[in-house]
Amino acid sequence: MWSVVKSVLAALLGVQSNQQRQEDFSSGKPTAYIVTGIVITLLFILVLIFLARFAAR
Amino acid sequence: MAPKLPPQPPLQHSTTAVADGQAHGHAAPPKGIWRWLLTTNHKEIGTLYLIFSLTMFFIGGIFALVVRAELFQPGLQLIEPEFFNQMTTMHGLIMVFAAVMPAFTGLANWMIPLQIGAPDMALPRLNNFSFWLLPVAFTLLLSTLFMPGGGPNFGWTFYAPLSTNYGPPSTTFFILALHIAGISSILGAINIIATILNMRAPGMRLMDMPLFVWTWLVTAFLLIAVMPVLAGVITMMLMDINFGTSFFNAAGGGDPVLFQHLFWFFGHPEVYIMILPAFGIVSAIIPTFARKPLFGYASMVYATAAIALLSFLVWAHHMFVVGLPLVAELFFMYSTMLIAVPTGVKVFNWITTLFRGSISFESPMLFALAFVVLFTIGGFSGLMLAIAPADFQYHDTYFVVAHFHYVLVPGAIFAIMAGVYYWLPKWTGHYPNERLAQWHFWFSVIGVNLTFFPMHFAGLAGMPRRIPDYALQFADFNLLSSIGAFFFGASQLLFVLGVILCVRGGKKAPAKAWEGAVDLEWSVPSPAPLHTFETPPVFHRAST
């Protein structure tokens, strides 16, 4: 689970080692990555909204 | 023997796959015009796309030159403001929808099957249909210039209500043309996704694909996501104009700002549609001529995905002065600034690829290197534009014009030209005339900078965009820009000359035309026979 989150976060930043991606792509379950990706994207948007609201006060 | 370089491993293709190319009993193709009208071959359709795009590039370029000729001096000399507005509008529409996008689709048609070892696109008849929609769409669009009341005159962003209640009678034709072009793009994108996901050579996983294929895969998803939004917004315009609805008409309870939200929700991913495949091309060319594997292949793929995701979250940075609430301004300012991070990663990766390489400067490499520098300058002005308070001064000035021309001309268009010079040996079997190509390169670089760099100053000094005449203090900048534009336009004739000469003859190219090239397309003979990879090649991954 943690490794999935870590990989998705690395993807968002555009930072990933080849070795790590080899491992990711040999685990063979894309669904987990896609779902985590969507969840983290939503979280990212929420954080940005929260930041903007906080800054606007 | 090429060194073992991930992520583009050395290939041991079966020679039979190539040799068999034309041995099978294919029915003789129809002759003459029917061959081109009915072709389902990805290479022929790719060629059609590229020729179409080049033609439109010159038509759109002539429109730009009309604009620049009028702006050569203060005052109205050549054309009326009404025609001036039609020219700026048509220049934008033609360059975006008929020159840059079809050029990338043409390159995708030619190269994606070759790069993944597929015999053709997944849906060949659909491919033919997608292409032939384009001449229909743009003949229709260009014909509006000859209609009573003239063509579209409301800018390529066609903001309502200028384009609805106040638009010329030909606006309905404009909407229809854009619908047809949009269908073509969506069908093309479906075809590309189907090809990439289903037709890779055995053994080639997604993470083994060349970056051009990767960036096109992401681009195709972007196209499918946003083209329907464009279709929706122009349909709402159609209803407002012809059926008495009031989506964007404030007098009828509608909302002109809604138009801009919808347009830019399409429009911002659209600019990434026009730049991601360029990233792919540059990521193929730089390693080839630096003779060194691409630095950070995985991060390049992930950065592409990150840029694509972020592109859906930043649309309102085009609308900082429409009166958004403070929270929205802050949200879009932050998200826009964040796009600089993955974009920066790409630039850093290209430069690190050069570091400790063995670099030679053939024409594709020159264009790719100019891309890196000049696109980055466009990125810097983009970062400046992201600062919302400063954007109150930059917005809708020539500073913005300079910014997006830097990312589109020495960005997208230089990448396309780099790709053409890079793959011409594969398409024609001949190297392009290197001396001519170098002249073309240097003239283009000088022309581009002479045209667009002074626009930064004109914008900062206070010149709004889309005006046919200007105050006297902007005269010097405009004089330089106009001279540069004609110089750039003329030097593109060298490009056409180079391509024609290359098709007709030249130094013979081997299958692997460039010493450092490693992708699958270099395993088939040059010129590539009409049918390739009818037996899938065996793809060997380098062990990392």
Place this chain on the structure above:
Amino acid sequence: MHSWWRWLSVISLAMGISQAQANGWNMPIGVTDTSGDIYGLHMTIFWICVVIGVLVFGAMFYSLFRYRYSKGAKASHFHEHTGVEVLWTVIPLLILVGMAVPATATLKDMYDSSDAELDVMVTGQQWRWRYEYLGEDVAFTSNMSTPRAQISGEETRGEHYLLEVDEPLVLPINRKIRLLMTSDDVIHSWWVPDLAVKQDSIPGFINENWVKINEPGIYRGQCAELCGIDHGFMPVVVHAMEEAAFEDWLIGRKEAAAEKAMGVDREWAMAELAERGESVYQSICSSCHQVDGQGSPPAFPALANNEQLISDVDWHIDKVLNGVSGAAMPAFRSTLNPVEIAAVVTYTRNAWGNDTGDVVQPSTVAEQISE
């Protein structure tokens, strides 16, 4: 809090950018606190970009020069390094955060239009601005005053070519003024670089912005959003005055307005109306219908020898008052006063061979407006 990046902009000034400023190469520092803040942000982000550019392009050109194939460079084969990648992700991120903090502060300041002492309604119209001093009973439109002959090159162009108007917006200095923006037709954008105010004026919306000018002077700008054929000929001129001078001006305007209203009731002579009408026609109508009344059909019909216009006075007045829906002709009932409308109608009915001999009195127009 803002001091560190103001300090940075001082360095920028010292480094010769002041030269560029004087030459009209750079964004103006302007005459409000906000415009100064924005200039500071602009220069800060500019120098950040310059520094990054020098580093990045420096590394690139070093590599290009040092590792030339022609000099026998041998390629090494490294292709990733997570540490470096993390570093060049995190450093830009920190720079961006550092940039976002002052930008947020400035933006919040720009959005706070509370406690304004004067409200001015700015209405965009194709292709002029209408200014209304709310609660003061003063309102007028502001048209470009550059003659068409200068644009076509028949006359020498003046110093403020395209950036001059018949009636500038007059504002007091040192007072917080709230600007309320809206539009009667398409979207316009009211922009004066020296005040750092750029705000879209949108039909059906009222946008707020504010300005507090520090120095008296005349500040010029333009419409920034494409709004039709005369988008390039829609300047904004702000005349900022000392507060006492502004009060005098305001009183003068009110008296003049009262005088103008009187003109509606008296009987006007043909020559008087035609003369007034010609100047109205030149500044308002001629951009579409042309100076010679020939228009450019079909979008802009000819007025000369126009059968319907010649035969029907009431139809003619109605079109000028209310415009033509679905076509480019705008409604002028709020832009022009009855005297001006009567004058321009009289002029049109007697120019270019339209020899109807009709004299339309301002009182007739005023009646038709009140109907």
